[in-house]
Amino acid sequence: MMPRDLLERLTGLLGPAAVLAEGPDLEPYAVDWRKLFPGKPACVVRPSSAEQVAGIVRICREAGAAIVPQGGNTGLAGGAVPDASGTQVVLSLNRMAAIRNVDPVGLTLEAEAGCILKVAQDAAAAAGRLLPISLAAEGSATIGGVVAANAGGVNVLRYGMTRSLVLGLEVVLPDGTIANGLRRLRKDNAGYDWKQLFIGSEGTLGIVTAAILRLLPRPKHSVTALLSVVDPAAALRLLELAQDELGDQISAFELISATSMQLVAKHAGLKTPIAEGEWFVLIEAASSLAGLREAAEAMLGMAFEREIALDGVIAESGAQAAQLWALREHVTESEAREGKSVKHDVSVPLTEVPRFLHEAGEALAAGAPGTRVNAFGHLGDGNIHYNVLVDHGHDPNVVNRIVHDMVAAFGGSISAEHGIGQYRVGELARYRASTEMELARRLKRALDPESLLNPGKVLLP
Amino acid sequence: MMPRDLLERLTGLLGPAAVLAEGPDLEPYAVDWRKLFPGKPACVVRPSSAEQVAGIVRICREAGAAIVPQGGNTGLAGGAVPDASGTQVVLSLNRMAAIRNVDPVGLTLEAEAGCILKVAQDAAAAAGRLLPISLAAEGSATIGGVVAANAGGVNVLRYGMTRSLVLGLEVVLPDGTIANGLRRLRKDNAGYDWKQLFIGSEGTLGIVTAAILRLLPRPKHSVTALLSVVDPAAALRLLELAQDELGDQISAFELISATSMQLVAKHAGLKTPIAEGEWFVLIEAASSLAGLREAAEAMLGMAFEREIALDGVIAESGAQAAQLWALREHVTESEAREGKSVKHDVSVPLTEVPRFLHEAGEALAAGAPGTRVNAFGHLGDGNIHYNVLVDHGHDPNVVNRIVHDMVAAFGGSISAEHGIGQYRVGELARYRASTEMELARRLKRALDPESLLNPGKVLLP
The missing domain is CATH 3.30.70.2190 (Alpha-Beta Plaits)
Incomplete structure (x- = not known):
């Protein structure tokens, strides 16, 4: 249950329209779009400025309430939805949606976190330039979410992941301060590039409130x-x-x-x-x-x-x-119509893809006979969506173990572009070296010692 | 003075040939190539493996001796040389120079930290591919140094800073553990991308021992x-x-x-x-x-x-x-022959460059009359080497203050590509927001609580 005084303080800060606390209002924010991770928010807050985000963080911190930042809620790893405890506050950025600036010569675009990716793409196009982040959910995904997830997509081969397109960030830290790194600079080697830490950390270290993205010339x-x-x-x-x-x-x-x-x-x-x-x-x-x-x-x-x-x-x-x-774009949907599948978003060293596909296929034939492999994806990046069609006789965990063990044997990644969220959090702990996990926990403790932000995502407590 | 038992322990680990402790042997490691920052090492250690680097870190940590990692010693900010106390151990990576792998299809190159940049460029070229990091010091600069400095150069406009070319890193942490992120993957969203923290942190958070770099097709x-x-x-x-x-x-x-x-x-x-x-x-x-x-x-x-x-x-x-x-490449040398200059490596938002150049010129004419501006650089990145020719009547600090104040007024950076080192450490503290500096200190404390690695660089204690 939501403590009444927390609700009152949040409402006092944001006004009643920006705080949702009733069951039906909460539904769109409670579960990911694949409906794999149904949660129960204590409430949903919808700030309109970085200052309000900072205020929310301070209030929640004092109340000991965890915050789950949420953008377009299009993630594939359950990283943006609350747990089922009914105690977590969902902080939706969707009212902070302005495009602040498009510079066609300096090749930059500044937008607030809640700006829809497609809207930003269109703004770049209107200025004759290209924002090359392109993915299936671009009509709903937000800039903040794309940054927090370090989104991939179909243009990574040429333009890199989202990380390579982020020039500046504004982030609200777990202590309620605002780190403003909204510099419109293409080169800046003055001190630690702290913004890198927040890109791809799925809202567990800070809340992205605005970003300056790099644009590119638009090919003719x-x-x-x-x-x-x-x-x-x-x-x-x-x-x-x-x-x-x-x-x-x-x-x-x-x-x-x-x-x-x-x-x-x-x-x-x-x-x-x-x-x-x-x-x-x-x-x-x-x-x-x-x-x-x-x-x-x-x-x-x-x-x-x-x-x-x-x-x-x-x-x-x-x-x-x-x-x-269209052939490529209909694969996922067609797979869903065919039946149940166990999905994997993996990468291996590019030149190992053929051997990986062969050996993973053999291992599944031996360990999970009767499954069918539906493999497709971004070969240019070594990223394969290695989905396995199963029927009721198959244990998804067995299939998952076979595929991820093979990925590990090839020195690959169990999440090439979808992130960890809550979906792969146990898997990450299983496959990543303890040195790396300890380093990650040390960074989490340094920035968020009380585990206020998106607890249970990316890292287990 | 070097405590004898520390020297003994280091010699025990590395063998006598890998520990330099005599005055003349130390000279090449003691001062930066511009001879702006003469230092005095306690000794110089030259490990041949990441395990040896880790061993050195553990020994120095127990002795409370600071470590200064050094690559080709071509930095422009005094980031790789020891202070004058005679107590700091210089850890040179120059014996770890192997190129481990070049993959022309997967477009990756793996090298040890001490590998000379030019050697890596040539290895990529021999495989028909391009390592696009290109800078004046490429014949001496090392891969580790280039990564630690997030080096820029003449190809940044197209290919980005070094950061955008780093796929994997191996880093020895201040606690003497080895974080091995040498994954040959173009996409990896599994957990925090901790390697980003070490790129551009100038050896203050960890010691880069090997890297996997991204190659590109070689234009015809x-x-x-x-x-x-x-x-x-x-x-x-x-x-x-x-x-x-x-x-x-x-x-x-x-x-x-x-x-x-x-x-x-x-x-x-x-x-x-x-x-x-x-x-x-x-x-x-x-x-x-x-x-x-x-x-x-x-x-x-x-x-x-x-x-x-x-x-x-x-x-x-x-x-x-x-x-x-050649016209462009001879600017720096010709400036040096002309006389004394106060150098600045600044960036401003690209479209502000004309106004910046105008206003900085006016401010210098008013505040430091008789100085002459020698401005050149990477306009495509908004990065100008804004050097000011001075004579004996001019106070370099006054010139520096005028230029950097103007950079700050334009939302720019006082170090676009050369880094902070010890050269700009006071300037950074002056110009960067306290929120950002506190965040940087928090990261330093989390990874290097005893300030063992490269103290006094990037951040003031």
Whole structure:
């Protein structure tokens, strides 16, 4: 139960409209969108400024109430929802949604934490520039959430994770002070770059209230190609060729298994326009320079000549490119329609992907017979969404253990882009070296000794 | 004086050849290369493995002896040399110089901390790939130093600071444990990205012993152009045009003042091949795509047509490109030959550079009459080396105060790429907000409560 005086103090600070305490009002904030982690907030507070966020933190701290920061609530690891105790205060940033500044020459965009990613993308586009963070949830995800999660997405190969696009941050610390690092600078080596600590820490060390992001020139030309290959090793050879011929103009290099394509055909009614292979690769490249298409066509020619690719097509129009992307984008939904699956968001050293896929497949066939692997993802980053279709006879924990043990054996990561949240918090403790875990706990203790912020996420107490 | 038992224990761990304790042996390690910060080491230890580094840390910790990590000793802020007390142990990484792995498909390079940057660049080139960290000291600077300093250089505009190229780190912590984050992964959102804390912290939080760096495809084509413009505002308009026409293929956009060019003509005998302007811009772009040169020529045409540029030339050959670069590269040396100067490595929001240059010039004319400004640098990053030529009548501190006050007024940084070291440690405390300084101290205390590592650098005790 919510202590009455805490509610009164929060209402006194924010006004009654910004404090939600009734059951139905709380529902949208209580559970993640995949409905895996149903929680129960003590209340939801909706501040409109960093100063109000700081005030909330101070009040909650005095009351000993934990705070769960929440943005668009689109996370995949349950990192932004409260536990079921009914004692945690959800701090929603969604009223702090302003875009403060777009600078098309200095290539910066400043936005408040609650600004929807898509809105920020559009603001950059309106200024003729590109905010390259792009992911499925971009219509709901917020800048603060994207920063707190160090979001990935389809453009990481070229532009890096969100971290590489953050120039400045404003963060409310667990002691209720505001650390203002909103510097619009592309280079700043004056002292510790403390903002790095908050990027990707999922709201466990501080609450991001505003960010300055780096923009990029907007490429004028783009090319999208779909190719089929005989196996993941051939896909890697194709990546090497693409890197040689198109350089860093490649913005996406996605691997899609035949299983994924079959699911998409079955449930979304979408068919590949090329001859079947065991694996497919979707390549996108973009450039300010004309000559991109010629280079891509030449690359395709080489891929056939060297027998790297079995078949392939380059989109002739934006509409065709969208059709090719639709194949990739419908994989997750088609998988859900097929049935139950155990999902993994893993990365291994890029050149190990073929061997990983082979050995993980063998291990599942031996340890969880009857499961089917639906593997797809960002091969260019070594990041595979290695999902395993199961039926009622399969124990998800067994499947999970087999896959993550294999990831660990390959020196990989059990969360390439989705984060840890509460979903993988036990897994992280299991697989990460104790030295690293102790270092993480030391940082948590230094910034949040009372474990006020998002307790139980990323790190176990 | 060096306590005898400490020396004995270090010698016992490392063997006598790896411990230098005699005056002449210590000299190369005692002072920075600009000879601004003469120090006196208790001894110099030269470990050959991370385990030895950890052993040294544990021994020094028990003896209460401070450790100063040192790489190529090419830093510009005195961050890698000991104080004059004769009690600090210099830990040189220069025997740990191996390149462990180059992966041209996965685009990674793993090297030990003491590996010379140029050696790593060459190893990447031999594999057909690019390690884009490039700076004047690359023939002596080490990977560990470059990481610890978050080095900048001439390619930051396109490829980012060193931070954006670090995929994995191994760090020896002040408690003598080894944190091994040498993961060859391009994406890893599993837990806090603790390595970020050590990048750019100048050896005050941990000792970098090895790193995995990200490589890039090696562009096949490049183009170098020198243009003259009437003022820095025109240079900015040129940057906007270049971003529109060449996109992210621009790898350098350097501003050079007429004063700088005159110094280069006077002392290095190098003349610009184009008509004089008040300011010059050196642009380099590189791409895997043909068509780069045509795009650059078209851009130059537009720059003349729109009266952004006064004159300009595109290099016809690699030799001509090198001649254009030589103009830029001889600025620092020519300045030194001209006489005494007060140097500043500052950044301001990119679009504020023209106003900053104007107002700083005015402030110096008023507050330090007779000084001459030699401004040049990485305009594409908003980073200006704002050096002020002085004579005996000028107080360097007054000049420094005027420039840094102006930087602060523009929301800039007093160290864009050179770091803080001991050189700017007082300045940082003066200009950075107390909230940020307290946060930095909290991190230092959490990791190095006894201030064992590089005390007096970055943060005052």
